[in-house]
Amino acid sequence: MPQKNYFGFEPIKLPKINLLDYTKSGKKVRVPVPISLQKEIFIRSKGKCEKCKKPLKGLRPHIHHKDKNPKNNKKSNLTLLCPNCHSKQHLKNKPGSKGTYWVNPITGKRERVKPLFGL
Numbered sequence: 001m002p003q004k005n006y007f008g009f010e011p012i013k014l015p016k017i018n019l020l021d022y023t024k025s026g027k028k029v030r031v032p033v034p035i036s037l038q039k040e041i042f043i044r045s046k047g048k049c050e051k052c053k054k055p056l057k058g059l060r061p062h063i064h065h066k067d068k069n070p071k072n073n074k075k076s077n078l079t080l081l082c083p084n085c086h087s088k089q090h091l092k093n094k095p096g097s098k099g100t101y102w103v104n105p106i107t108g109k110r111e112r113v114k115p116l117f118g119l
Helices: 035-044 083-093
Strands: 062-065 078-081 101-103 110-112
Touching (some): 035 078, 078 083
Antiparallel strands (some): 101 110
């Protein structure tokens, strides 16, 4: 049955959410990236971070999903990043986050930098 257009407004299309895609804590279910695909991505990047181009020797490389969908393990959607660039990428993508944090020396917790006097 077609939906009617009332008062000039288009009907809202709600996204279909599959409850099996989320854990009890609300995180998306992660599908592991196969080892063979991890090797292909590492070869494609020549063992360097694809963002800052630093060699990953001695570091644990991180595989980042560009579209933020942990189920999409297509080769074109995955990038190899160093841990530093990976955390920056996630801070940059958070809504309302400017990516500026500091570690409070007293509590040892990471806190967002607050602007001085509203500047």
